[in-house]
Amino acid sequence: MSKSLQAIRGMNDILPEQTPLWRYFEATVAGLLDSYGYRQIRMPIVEFTELFKRSIGEVTDIVEKEMYTFEDRNGDSLTLRPEGTASCVRAVLEHGLSGGGQVQKLWYIGPMFRHERPQKGRYRQFHQIGVEVFNLPGPDIDAELIVLTWRLWGLLGLRDAVTLELNSLGSSAARAVYRDALVTYLEARREQLDEDSRRRLLSNPLRVLDSKVPQTQALLVDAPRLEDFLDDDSREHFAGLRARLDAAGIPYVINPKLVRGLDYYGKTVFEWVTDQLGAQGTVCAGGRYDGLVEQMGGKPTTGVGFAMGIERLVLLLETLDKVPAELARQVDVYLAAFGEAAELAALTLAETLRDEVAGLRLAVNAGAGSFKSQLKKADKSGASYALVLGEDELARQVVGVKPLRDEGQQQTVSWQDLPGYLAGCLKQH
CATH class of the missing domain: 3.30.930.10 (Bira Bifunctional Protein; Domain 2)
Structure with missing residues (x-):
């Protein structure tokens, strides 16, 4: 395999x-x-x-x-x-x-x-x-x-x-003088340095200063100090x-x-x-x-x-738990539609809402499904509200607005009033 x-x-x-x-x-x-x-x-x-x-x-x-x-x-x-x-x-x-x-x-x-x-x-x-x-x-x-x-x-x-x-x-000139002084000091103590610091002593001796090895750090206590140069x-x-x-x-x-x-x-x-x-x-x-x-x-x-x-x-x-809570919510509103006619209308309604509600994050249900399954997907999306559009709502040009994160009651809102209603609801979240 x-x-x-x-x-x-x-x-x-x-x-x-x-x-x-x-x-x-x-x-x-x-x-x-x-x-x-x-x-x-x-x-x-x-x-x-x-x-x-x-x-x-x-x-x-x-x-x-x-x-x-x-x-x-x-x-x-x-x-x-x-x-x-x-x-x-x-x-x-x-x-x-x-x-x-x-x-x-x-x-x-x-x-x-x-x-x-x-x-x-x-x-x-x-x-x-x-x-x-x-x-x-x-x-x-x-x-x-x-x-x-x-x-x-x-x-x-x-x-x-x-x-x-x-x-x-x-300056580079000052560092060169300091480098010579540091190398002279460390060369006299080469056997006490860790292997990595001995290698750096030949190639890049200033890097010895930030060694994490305790024995090497102890040696550096009395080493020449860069600030003096x-x-x-x-x-x-x-x-x-x-x-x-x-x-x-x-x-x-x-x-x-x-x-x-x-x-x-x-x-x-x-x-x-x-x-x-x-x-x-x-x-x-x-x-x-x-x-x-x-x-x-x-x-x-x-x-x-x-x-x-x-x-x-x-x-x-x-x-440190400094992640803003709102980042967990990727969708503000989830539009659930039931029946082919409602699904077709949902596409137009969704685009209207995106045009009229600045910054709205709106997901439209895809793959059909029962009322229960669509609301389950709406809840899983993290949305604050579900919009419910079925045959009855379609005939009356309204939608049901169902809160998903609090105990509020579902409201019926006309398509014409929906953008303003949603904008007001989302300001509270």
Whole structure:
């Protein structure tokens, strides 16, 4: 017997019962970004592999171990995008969107791909909403991105569940000096490091700082501190950011070991973390990447942005019971018709109601059925009201309006008065 077809491990279906919450979350974020003046951009899912090697860094875990890379029929090496910033920068460069110092405030949404060990909140296909800003070098835009996310947590009811962690990575020159000091310190203690940290010591030593191994963390207590190596410009930038967050009343924690996993970050880095999801605690993260555009072949252009994981934030909403109750109701009204003549009239009546009642979610019974079976389907649909249209109602040009979620009595309403009657009823729900 052949093996049954199923989804690839770590690449999940989002079922109809789940999509209302996804759509609610996505619409909330999109509306917020619109209100701040950000514009949406849509990039391809597949890019040339060289894009990610050049931007993320060839010695990062993402490029070395996690990317889905393949050759197409032309022999080109292509990769399913593992993150969105590189693709956005490529699009900005290709279409000249940042030339002449043009300010761009962009956002995107879509799936990303990394070959990781699947676990709750971490998948091989995952979805992100990302925001990128170009040609604004000051700490004011860094602060705006954080204030924006703080407002989002308020809209979603999540402020008490997340904590903002901040750090500054300084300039590339300052990081190079710090890197040498850190490597010297760790090399003298190489035998005490975990295997993963010993490997990173050769390729990306700053990543040792966020090791989760207790023995390695103990070694880092007396290690050189990045903040002691920061250049004056980075110190001023970080002080400006903190002053703005203080003025906005946004609480934060300075985490000197926060370095992020991508090579292109410099100066500001931040993460919103939660302790409600176990090991997968980061729900939104980003920072400044002032050298990335030039690194990818463009003129010097400052950049800053963040990305948030939709799966984790949806999971957080569910975990904290912050899912709006109305999302469970997919239909407002269910129209049950009995007899062929009534079924034909129901189609016309339904379209009239959709025209005249703004935002009405109306399902018309399909597949005929008895009075009892149709009302059972109406109840199962989650509708607040059932409309009953039989031969008698058809002859009198009326419908029965039956409440399904309370103890109210069925009312008889004329077709002419039905749109206004329904609109009034639905305002109460």
